[in-house]
Amino acid sequence: MAKAILQLGELTCPSCMTKIQKAVANQDGVSNVKVLFNAGKVRADFDESKVSGEDLSNVITELGYEVKKLKVKETA
Amino acid sequence: MMKLNVWIQKHQNKITGLLAILIVASLLFTYLFKVELVATILMIIASVIGAIPVALHAWSALANKVISIELLVTIAVIGAFIIGEYEESAVVTFLFLFGNYLEQRTLQKTRSSVKDLTQMAPTQAELVDDDGNVTTVDVDDLDEGDHVMVKPGGQIPVDGKIVEGTGYFNEASITGESAPVQKEDGDAVYAGSLIDNGTVTIETSSVGEDTTFGKIIELVEEAQDSQSPAARFIDKFATYYTPAVLIIVALVWAFTQNFELAITVLVLGCPGALVIGAPVSNVAGIGNGAKNGILMKGGNAVNSFSHIDTLVLDKTGTLTTGKMTVSKMDTFGTDATADMATLAAVEKGSDHPLGHAIVKYISNEGIKDYPEIPEFDTVKGQGMIGSDSEKEILVGNERLMQANGVEITSENRKSIDDRLDNGDSIVIMAVNKEIRVITGVNDELRPDAFDGLTALKKAGIQRVVMLTGDNRLAAQRVAEKLPVDEVHAELLPEQKLDFVKDFQAKGHKVAFVGDGINDSPSLATADIGIGMGTGTDVAIDTADIVLVKSSFASLAHAYILAKKTVANTKENIFIAVATVALLLLGLLVGIIHMASGMFVHEASILVVIFNAMRLLR
Numbered sequence: 001m002a003k004a005i006l007q008l009g010e011l012t013c014p015s016c017m018t019k020i021q022k023a024v025a026n027q028d029g030v031s032n033v034k035v036l037f038n039a040g041k042v043r044a045d046f047d048e049s050k051v052s053g054e055d056l057s058n059v060i061t062e063l064g065y066e067v068k069k070l071k072v073k074e075t076a
Numbered sequence: 077m078m079k080l081n082v083w084i085q086k087h088q089n090k091i092t093g094l095l096a097i098l099i100v101a102s103l104l105f106t107y108l109f110k111v112e113l114v115a116t117i118l119m120i121i122a123s124v125i126g127a128i129p130v131a132l133h134a135w136s137a138l139a140n141k142v143i144s145i146e147l148l149v150t151i152a153v154i155g156a157f158i159i160g161e162y163e164e165s166a167v168v169t170f171l172f173l174f175g176n177y178l179e180q181r182t183l184q185k186t187r188s189s190v191k192d193l194t195q196m197a198p199t200q201a202e203l204v205d206d207d208g209n210v211t212t213v214d215v216d217d218l219d220e221g222d223h224v225m226v227k228p229g230g231q232i233p234v235d236g237k238i239v240e241g242t243g244y245f246n247e248a249s250i251t252g253e254s255a256p257v258q259k260e261d262g263d264a265v266y267a268g269s270l271i272d273n274g275t276v277t278i279e280t281s282s283v284g285e286d287t288t289f290g291k292i293i294e295l296v297e298e299a300q301d302s303q304s305p306a307a308r309f310i311d312k313f314a315t316y317y318t319p320a321v322l323i324i325v326a327l328v329w330a331f332t333q334n335f336e337l338a339i340t341v342l343v344l345g346c347p348g349a350l351v352i353g354a355p356v357s358n359v360a361g362i363g364n365g366a367k368n369g370i371l372m373k374g375g376n377a378v379n380s381f382s383h384i385d386t387l388v389l390d391k392t393g394t395l396t397t398g399k400m401t402v403s404k405m406d407t408f409g410t411d412a413t414a415d416m417a418t419l420a421a422v423e424k425g426s427d428h429p430l431g432h433a434i435v436k437y438i439s440n441e442g443i444k445d446y447p448e449i450p451e452f453d454t455v456k457g458q459g460m461i462g463s464d465s466e467k468e469i470l471v472g473n474e475r476l477m478q479a480n481g482v483e484i485t486s487e488n489r490k491s492i493d494d495r496l497d498n499g500d501s502i503v504i505m506a507v508n509k510e511i512r513v514i515t516g517v518n519d520e521l522r523p524d525a526f527d528g529l530t531a532l533k534k535a536g537i538q539r540v541v542m543l544t545g546d547n548r549l550a551a552q553r554v555a556e557k558l559p560v561d562e563v564h565a566e567l568l569p570e571q572k573l574d575f576v577k578d579f580q581a582k583g584h585k586v587a588f589v590g591d592g593i594n595d596s597p598s599l600a601t602a603d604i605g606i607g608m609g610t611g612t613d614v615a616i617d618t619a620d621i622v623l624v625k626s627s628f629a630s631l632a633h634a635y636i637l638a639k640k641t642v643a644n645t646k647e648n649i650f651i652a653v654a655t656v657a658l659l660l661l662g663l664l665v666g667i668i669h670m671a672s673g674m675f676v677h678e679a680s681i682l683v684v685i686f687n688a689m690r691l692l693r
Contacts, residue, residue, distance in 0.1 A: 010184055010187075012176060036298065038300040064136060073216075073284075
């Protein structure tokens, strides 16, 4: 398992949050998705054998949100 | 499609600007040049260009089963387009996009305090490998056990302990203490603090989000998103509200057969200010707190804190600095040096703050050789007893002496009363039932305790209660100097908890202020637990509010801020509801149309954001 922390640009509408939350959570192997609306951050745990941090970043980019920074940490 | 989406998102502001130009040009053609056809064509172009980004947002939300405001606007714009109201459709999309832009800019302001905090987080470190080579690396690449070097003026990149060197550290971002502290081999240092002078090598114990500083940031970031009950209600309401507007609009259309009226209602029904109003107050309030070293764990904490009427305070380490010093040591035996050495030997084994002060005092007196002493047993709330074949040593308070039949002479009495008058805690040592040493240990009152408590009472705290494990007289002395309504002394930690529960049972809303070391149960049980005087993990975990700066000015600021934030939230909800009501009224009397409705909506959103911004000051 690994943990991804993605820094996005400024989020303004609470519905963006729901959108991102659902889209990321729908990826295979992803659990515990947390979108921090005010900080513009997404945190998610994921299974590296099924999905990568870049995949998550792409999902968010495809929704139309800029991903400024991606950080992946092994959590054993 | 996806590329287009990203491109549009990136250039949304330029699109908005283009819309403004097109609309102005169109208006010029209408009123100045009187060329209606060109004006209409320009409005059509503007409508289409403006509708695309809004529609894309609406679509991607819908794909994730979310009915968004954008969907309402898209339908309204398409509707207006169909019935040939090109001017309305162009102006509505422009106002909506421009409103979004302003919202983004102003929201950024309300969030800036926390952003400033995150930007203080270290990003790079000088890693020292086994051969002593130094390389610059990203902090994320560091692991536990890595050695990093920090040069004068540098920022500590990790939590860890010093393995080489000494220096003066500014730990204001962690402890709120701005005076530099000297640290050397083996001392703990924290990420985010600065080294004023000296070069040190640090062994890493935690990195990034796991450091104390990282936890503080995480706490504040999550706090800003964790809503007050009112905001949560609005949030829930909004998820049903938006689809409900669609249904209402369909009904309006079905009954009146008036398509234009229906799409106007669609625009007016957008939940704009309602959705943003309550959260934005919360964000600004919590942000202001964070900037001032007050960490409030979310809207709930802010809300409960604003309703507190009873403030319960621990004395040691909260009302006082917790830095104990011996004010006077009277000796009564024939060999004062030997007695003091024995006392130091006993206190060396205790981890009580009073003990540390005594050991320090005695060693400063030049007495450094301590005798062998028997095993000691602790008597809770009294002191310690140790005995062997030849002597019995008692070290503790007056109660311990009385309980063990130690005679207190008039000379002893005078010494004790003298110390009590000074507000000291008393530590007595008796050997074989005979008093040898009487020590007064003083704990300095926090300098701003009086002003802070006075401000708190003025702001709405009805009762201030001081609890302490200390002796009654010492407690009384401290209380006399402060606007404290009740004092309860000689308490054990669990008795403090009973007081908190008791007040709650009587219907009071209780805040407990403590240092989180031995009063976590009280911190957790009180309606609001306020951690003060630390910055340690314990307090951050159990307290609802953490004061990074251990000051009463900061406590008073927090309370007033909580009250202001709650009031601000209510104002914003009122503004939002009043806007919708006025718009509907305007629609009924026929003075509000689609574009003007959108204008009022966007204006109301800015009004609530500006209102919330007042909290930042």
